[in-house]
Amino acid sequence: MNGLVFLIPVALLLGLGGLAAFFWSLRTGQFDDLDGAAARILIEDEDAD
Amino acid sequence: MNAPLPAQGLLAATPLAETSFSVPGMRCAGCISKLETGLPRTEGIVSARVNLTAKRVAIAHLPALTPPEMQAAIAGLGFEAQPLGQALASDAADDSRELLRAMAVAGFAAMNVMLLSVSVWSGATGATRELFHWLSAMIALPAVAYAGRPFFKSAWAALRSGHTNMDVPISIGVTLACALSLYETVTGGAHAYFDSAVMLLFFLLTGRWLDSVMRDRARDGVSALLRNTAPGALVSDAEGRTYWCAAAALQPGMVMHVATGERLAADGVVLDGASQFDRSLLTGESVPVPVALGALVHAGTLNLTAPVRVQVTAAGADTAIADIARLMEQAGQSKSRYVRIADRAARLYAPAVHTLALLSLVGWMIAGAGWHGSLLIAISVLIITCPCALGLAVPVAQIVAAGALMRAGVLVKDGSALERLADADAAVFDKTGTLTLGRPEPLNLDVLTPAQKSVALALAQSSRHPLSEALRRSLIASGITPATLTDITETPGTGVSARCGDANVALGRPETIAAGLACALTIGDAPPVMLDFADAMRPAAAAAVAQLAALGLPGSILSGDSVTGVAPVAAELGLPAQAAMLPQDKLEAIAALTANGAKVLMVGDGLNDGPALAAGYVSMAPASASDAGQNAADAVFLGDSLLPVATAVRVARATQRIVRQNFALAIGYNVIAVPLAIAGLVTPLIAALAMSGSSLLVIGNALRLRNAANAK
Numbered sequence: 001m002n003g004l005v006f007l008i009p010v011a012l013l014l015g016l017g018g019l020a021a022f023f024w025s026l027r028t029g030q031f032d033d034l035d036g037a038a039a040r041i042l043i044e045d046e047d048a049d
Numbered sequence: 050m051n052a053p054l055p056a057q058g059l060l061a062a063t064p065l066a067e068t069s070f071s072v073p074g075m076r077c078a079g080c081i082s083k084l085e086t087g088l089p090r091t092e093g094i095v096s097a098r099v100n101l102t103a104k105r106v107a108i109a110h111l112p113a114l115t116p117p118e119m120q121a122a123i124a125g126l127g128f129e130a131q132p133l134g135q136a137l138a139s140d141a142a143d144d145s146r147e148l149l150r151a152m153a154v155a156g157f158a159a160m161n162v163m164l165l166s167v168s169v170w171s172g173a174t175g176a177t178r179e180l181f182h183w184l185s186a187m188i189a190l191p192a193v194a195y196a197g198r199p200f201f202k203s204a205w206a207a208l209r210s211g212h213t214n215m216d217v218p219i220s221i222g223v224t225l226a227c228a229l230s231l232y233e234t235v236t237g238g239a240h241a242y243f244d245s246a247v248m249l250l251f252f253l254l255t256g257r258w259l260d261s262v263m264r265d266r267a268r269d270g271v272s273a274l275l276r277n278t279a280p281g282a283l284v285s286d287a288e289g290r291t292y293w294c295a296a297a298a299l300q301p302g303m304v305m306h307v308a309t310g311e312r313l314a315a316d317g318v319v320l321d322g323a324s325q326f327d328r329s330l331l332t333g334e335s336v337p338v339p340v341a342l343g344a345l346v347h348a349g350t351l352n353l354t355a356p357v358r359v360q361v362t363a364a365g366a367d368t369a370i371a372d373i374a375r376l377m378e379q380a381g382q383s384k385s386r387y388v389r390i391a392d393r394a395a396r397l398y399a400p401a402v403h404t405l406a407l408l409s410l411v412g413w414m415i416a417g418a419g420w421h422g423s424l425l426i427a428i429s430v431l432i433i434t435c436p437c438a439l440g441l442a443v444p445v446a447q448i449v450a451a452g453a454l455m456r457a458g459v460l461v462k463d464g465s466a467l468e469r470l471a472d473a474d475a476a477v478f479d480k481t482g483t484l485t486l487g488r489p490e491p492l493n494l495d496v497l498t499p500a501q502k503s504v505a506l507a508l509a510q511s512s513r514h515p516l517s518e519a520l521r522r523s524l525i526a527s528g529i530t531p532a533t534l535t536d537i538t539e540t541p542g543t544g545v546s547a548r549c550g551d552a553n554v555a556l557g558r559p560e561t562i563a564a565g566l567a568c569a570l571t572i573g574d575a576p577p578v579m580l581d582f583a584d585a586m587r588p589a590a591a592a593a594v595a596q597l598a599a600l601g602l603p604g605s606i607l608s609g610d611s612v613t614g615v616a617p618v619a620a621e622l623g624l625p626a627q628a629a630m631l632p633q634d635k636l637e638a639i640a641a642l643t644a645n646g647a648k649v650l651m652v653g654d655g656l657n658d659g660p661a662l663a664a665g666y667v668s669m670a671p672a673s674a675s676d677a678g679q680n681a682a683d684a685v686f687l688g689d690s691l692l693p694v695a696t697a698v699r700v701a702r703a704t705q706r707i708v709r710q711n712f713a714l715a716i717g718y719n720v721i722a723v724p725l726a727i728a729g730l731v732t733p734l735i736a737a738l739a740m741s742g743s744s745l746l747v748i749g750n751a752l753r754l755r756n757a758a759n760a761k
Contacts, residue, residue, distance in 0.1 A: 004177075008184065019157045024147065036101030042078035046679060 066112045069128040091122040125759030148258040151196040155251040166244040172735045182234040182241045189243035215395035222435040245736045253440040260444040282314040285725045298395040299364040307352045319344045322357035326350045348600045376476045376660040392445045402434045409727045433726040438743040442711035445751040450704040457758035458687040459697045466683035468668035470701035479653035480608035489519045489582035507531035508545045508556040587691045596695035635661040711747045718743040
């Protein structure tokens with residue numbers, strides 16, 4: 001039972017971390033162009049700059 | 050921002066402007082890289098960023114660069130583009146984003162509280178149970194306060210205006226469940242319903258978010274198709290200098306230079322030149338009207354044959370177009386009175402549930418269960434009847450159906466449009482641009498030899514005249530390759546001429562003025578070959594009309610075109626028709642049908658159909674329609690075929706069937722669960738199982754619509 005003292009905060013912090021990461025990605029526009037992100041991987045970089 | 054910009058480094062001090070363009074033609078990675086690497090090569094453009102999902106490109110440029118110049122730069126890369134207004138470019142997805150955040154918070158809380166609840170259900174007692182209840186409360190209460198706001202706000206608004214909606218039982222249920230659970234936690238009781246409260250919010254927010262995503266997606270699609278009928282005009286001042294003037298800035302008295310193939314941006318009088326004007330946008334007439342000195346011409350009409358100068362007599366809000374827009378606004382008000390099926394269900398559901406909860410409270414009090422016990426049972430009735438499946442029943446079915454329709458080429462603007470489409474029991478069509486393609490198509494290409502065809506294609510390619518474009522489109526479609534020409538010259542009003550080998554070739558206005566649209570192809574000394582053009586019927590128009598009739602939507606035609614123009618189309622489709630109708634007449638015809646109890650599906654494209662589209666019970670427009678037509682319509686169909694109209698009605702009916710089944714499932718669940726709750730047998734575990742079970746059932750049933758648009 002003593003394990004709970006660590007495990008519960010760890011579980012909650014991990015969950016909160018995921019939530020924060022989701023909010024951050026939403027705010028920085030990573031969900032704005034899902035089709036574009038999928039297509040961009042096919043573009044060849046002509047000159048590396 | 051800190052990436053090196055060798056070419057533009059010197060200009061970095063100048064503040065940049067940003068303009069967004071809608072580019073409906075981009076589809077793939079190649080298009081992205083073409084636009085993003087190609088555009089900065091144009092002088093004045095610093096960078097371009099493509100959004101493939103919204104089919105838009107945002108261009109950062111020097112302020113001196115005008116939209117038409119950037120449009121030309123995009124056209125130079127092979128894409129058709131339209132500038133987007135500031136409002137359209139930004140506001141779109143804010144609502145959905147707010148809901149998505151609330152959904153993420155509710156989802157996080159639901160998962161963690163459920164984790165704790167499962168331990169409680171599997172037998173935690175004493176201090177452990179109390180600790181877990183306290184932890185649940187600390188997670189659930191802030192989450193409910195944040196994620197529940199959309200429901201609380203809407204419920205409060207409904208209650209204040211004296212009626213009730215689906216959000217009222219939701220808000221009461223969630224609030225009471227939290228209050229009771231908090232009381233249980235403080236007093237060390239056995240049952241806390243925090244998990245039910247947050248899970249309920251999570252499911253319902255999913256439904257809301259889907260509904261809102263559907264609206265955004267269709268709105269993006271439609272705005273990508275919007276065509277600016279008249280972005281502006283080239284005007285000249287007293288000294289004869291010419292400059293570009295946006296439509297909003299045009300003033301009466303200005304002189305516009307209207308090139309061939311350009312639309313008028315304002316009403317005016319022809320000062321010099323003689324041409325033919327296509328007035329179909331305004332009146333629905335397909336045959337061009339000759340105009341000469343002193344003729345009155347209207348904004349939105351298309352100059353076909355020769356450049357003219359036009360003195361502006363009315364601009365902006367005073368034009369004939371603006372009058373139609375006002376008529377449309379009034380006609381659209383009836384549509385906003387439609388009540389969505391979910392709200393109709395809520396009107397019956399909410400009072401029934403509240404009465405039931407109150408009765409069980411009173412009943413158990415009389416039976417002597419005491420305050421605490423009776424309240425516990427009454428609240429568990431409210432929780433179990435919270436319309437979780439009901440909240441998902443409609444949006445899930447509608448978004449799956451809208452996705453299926455989108456793949457079949459129909460963009461539905463919102464869920465209410467699908468519901469109304471399913472109810473329609475009469476169809477009214479416009480002629481020009483709706484039953485027909487609304488653009489000239491060559492009729493007698495067969496008279497040409499392959500050699501003549503390839504010369505005709507080469508000549509047509511070098512002109513922007515509408516007839517040339519029509520000729521080019523059909524010749525390319527039939528696999529002709531253009532001949533090699535030299536000395537190509539285009540004389541406005543006459544045609545294109547060139548040399549092919551040793552022969553003089555020309556494509557232009559025929560010597561004798563024919564009845565309809567025609568052009569003459571001359572090769573060497575041979576007599577000219579006459580090519581006739583006419584507005585062709587949409588492919589599958591007859592099949593679509595027949596399918597609609599079979600679905601119980603008998604059709605008829607309301608056209609602004611002359612009787613002689615409408616008769617052949619009406620005869621071919623076997624539909625009753627009324628011709629030579631003004632926008633006002635169409636509006637009245639629809640109103641008369643509606644007064645007789647018909648639910649009219651209006652299909653139209655032109656500006657002259659705008660008021661009728663707004664007044665119809667539900668309306669559809671082709672993607673080639675004017676922007677006014679597309680704005681007024683509930684759904685827009687892509688491509689040339691008319692069949693998507695019938696498909697849309699069929700899918701809408703299938704959706705409505707699934708929605709009713711979903712309601713039946715949700716009510717069936719209540720019939721089983723409510724007696725258990727009233728009997729006081731519902732524990733938090735049973736509530737959680739019942740809630741997620743019924744939601745999954747409803748979602749699974751809705752997914753059956755995935756291929757609804759393919760089935761015949």
